[in-house]
Amino acid sequence: MKKRVVIALGGNALGNNLPEQMIAVKNTSKAIADLIVEGYDVVISHGNGPQVGMINEAMDVYGRSNPLHPTFTPLSVCVAMSQAYIGYDLQNALKEELLDRGIEKSITTVITQVRVDEDDPKFLNPTKPIGHFMNEEELKFAKEKGFQVIEDSGRGYRRVVASPLPKEIIEIKTIKNLLNSGEIVITCGGGGIPVIRQGHHLKGVSAVIDKDFACSVLAQEIDADYLIILTAVEKVAINFGKPGEKWLESITTDEAKEYMNQGHFAPGSMLPKVQAAVDFASSGDNRTALITLLEKAKDGINGKTGTVIKK
Numbered sequence: 001m002k003k004r005v006v007i008a009l010g011g012n013a014l015g016n017n018l019p020e021q022m023i024a025v026k027n028t029s030k031a032i033a034d035l036i037v038e039g040y041d042v043v044i045s046h047g048n049g050p051q052v053g054m055i056n057e058a059m060d061v062y063g064r065s066n067p068l069h070p071t072f073t074p075l076s077v078c079v080a081m082s083q084a085y086i087g088y089d090l091q092n093a094l095k096e097e098l099l100d101r102g103i104e105k106s107i108t109t110v111i112t113q114v115r116v117d118e119d120d121p122k123f124l125n126p127t128k129p130i131g132h133f134m135n136e137e138e139l140k141f142a143k144e145k146g147f148q149v150i151e152d153s154g155r156g157y158r159r160v161v162a163s164p165l166p167k168e169i170i171e172i173k174t175i176k177n178l179l180n181s182g183e184i185v186i187t188c189g190g191g192g193i194p195v196i197r198q199g200h201h202l203k204g205v206s207a208v209i210d211k212d213f214a215c216s217v218l219a220q221e222i223d224a225d226y227l228i229i230l231t232a233v234e235k236v237a238i239n240f241g242k243p244g245e246k247w248l249e250s251i252t253t254d255e256a257k258e259y260m261n262q263g264h265f266a267p268g269s270m271l272p273k274v275q276a277a278v279d280f281a282s283s284g285d286n287r288t289a290l291i292t293l294l295e296k297a298k299d300g301i302n303g304k305t306g307t308v309i310k311k
């Protein structure tokens with residue numbers, strides 16, 4: 001039987017604007033097609049940090065453009081928009097890349113909602129960086145607007161929003177049906193549209209779920225063999241960017257937990273990836289998580305690079 005792989009693509013790896021995204025999805029599609037050619041069944045997910053921040057800012061400007069009829073677009077709706085336009089670009093780019101390699105496959109993007117817990121304490125402590133990296137001047141402006149900001153792994157300042165943990169993928173049955181019928185599925189984009197249940201009603205909430213955590217839940221639900229988190233670094237490091245920096249090749253879930261406790265991974269960037277990898281790898285036998293560079297997906301799954309996390 002074919003091995004099943006959930007691929008989690010970093011939002012930052014998708015570029016900061018539409019022209020950058022068009023180029024990024026081309027490279028991304030090559031990496032995904034490599035895995036398909038290698039004989040893996042792939043399920044694709046992606047981040048949306050830069051994109052959802054951009055949409056949110058644009059909707060905010062639009063909302064204020066007519067003072068007589070101001071409108072407000074909730075962050076959950078911005079997540080939905082990000083799923084649609086990233087999924088659209090990604091599914092077309094992958095389709096094209098596969099056709100160029102003589103492979104005809106049906107690819108579907110599923111607008112996916114993910115239930116969160118209304119009382120999740122993470123609503124009180126925003127950790128998810130969204131939007132672009134800001135310089136000092138932009139930072140001042142963002143603070144005046146009342147945004148919470150953090151310094152993001154030495155790359156500049158970014159706005160942060162609440163990021164509750166994913167509890168349930170609402171469309172999971174549809175996703176499984178599509179996979180069982182041989183579709184390539186793009187799902188849980190941007191971690192999924194965050195919703196809470198109110199009787200029969202699903203209510204969107206103001207948050208951005210971490211796609212790495214959502215992908216761990218997804219990978220467990222569909223009984224994947226691999227969770228591959230593709231980002232902007234080839235390996236995970238301890239003492240990242242400091243004296244004694246060491247790039248990790250293969251670690252156990254216990255070693256990863258030890259490093260997490262020692263504070264080696266930045267919250268909002270590498271920490272959720274390692275945590276998601278540990279959650280997935282611990283959840284069953286023969287489940288492997290891999291964190292590597294987008295372009296190195298094939299080398300990573302073939303054991304040539306990346307950081308592998310196993311029980």
Ligand SMILES: Nc1ncnc2c1ncn2[C@@H]1O[C@H](COP(=O)(O)OP(=O)(O)O)[C@@H](O)[C@H]1O
Nearest residue numbers: 010011012153231232236237240264266269270
């Ligand atoms: N210990 C670490 N090892 C490697 N990278 C780290 C570490 N801590 C923080 N990082 C940073 O985390 C980044 C990946 O997170 P991020 O850019 O938020 O991911 P995404 O690709 O999902 O958008 C890396 O590019 C790197 O700058």
Ligand SMILES: NC(=O)OP(=O)(O)O
Nearest residue numbers: 011047048049190211
């Ligand atoms: N939603 C999410 O996790 O996005 P990033 O991958 O951009 O952080």
